[in-house]
Amino acid sequence: MMASIRYSEAxxxxxxxxxxxxxxxxxxxxxxxxxxxxxxxxLPDLEAFHVPLVVSxxxxxxxxxxxxxxxxxxxxxxxxxxxxxxxxxxxLVIGDEHVSGEVTASVGAIIIAITHIFNxxxxxxxxSNCTPESCG
Numbered sequence: 001m002m003a004s005i006r007y008s009e010a011x012x013x014x015x016x017x018x019x020x021x022x023x024x025x026x027x028x029x030x031x032x033x034x035x036x037x038x039x040x041x042x043l044p045d046l047e048a049f050h051v052p053l054v055v056s057x058x059x060x061x062x063x064x065x066x067x068x069x070x071x072x073x074x075x076x077x078x079x080x081x082x083x084x085x086x087x088x089x090x091x092l093v094i095g096d097e098h099v100s101g102e103v104t105a106s107v108g109a110i111i112i113a114i115t116h117i118f119n120x121x122x123x124x125x126x127x128s129n130c131t132p133e134s135c136g
Contacts (some may be wrong), residue, residue: 009124012117012119013120014060015113015116018056022109023113025050030099050105057109057112058085064116064119066078077118085112091105
């Protein structure tokens with residue numbers, strides 16, 4: 001059971017990192033465009049970066065959240081993760097050319113990071129005997 005906890009925590013930590021990269025991408029790229037049009041014209045197509053980043057964030061969030069739910073049976077991370085995933089997926093539909101797409105993706109990334117941090121704390125609270133009976 002302990003190996004399973006570490007594995008889930010590793011995915012949660014990876015999810016926090018991916019959400020951080022997504023947030024940085026959503027906030028820094030518009031600033032680069034505003035502050036330096038010359039530099040922004042040299043950057044490659046950002047959609048080629050945005051889509052794989054969002055897809056990887058969604059995959060890691062689904063796996064880590066469901067794995068955590070199996071261990072501690074806490075529903076809040078599942079609900080938060082679902083909300084974050086919905087916002088990230090919506091940002092793909094809206095697109096990068098609109099400010100609302102960047103805002104939606106940023107909020108989704110923050111919610112997903114909070115989900116992973118909450119999941120990590122729940123698993124650490126339970127320790128090595130993390131089961132729904134011992135954590136609930």
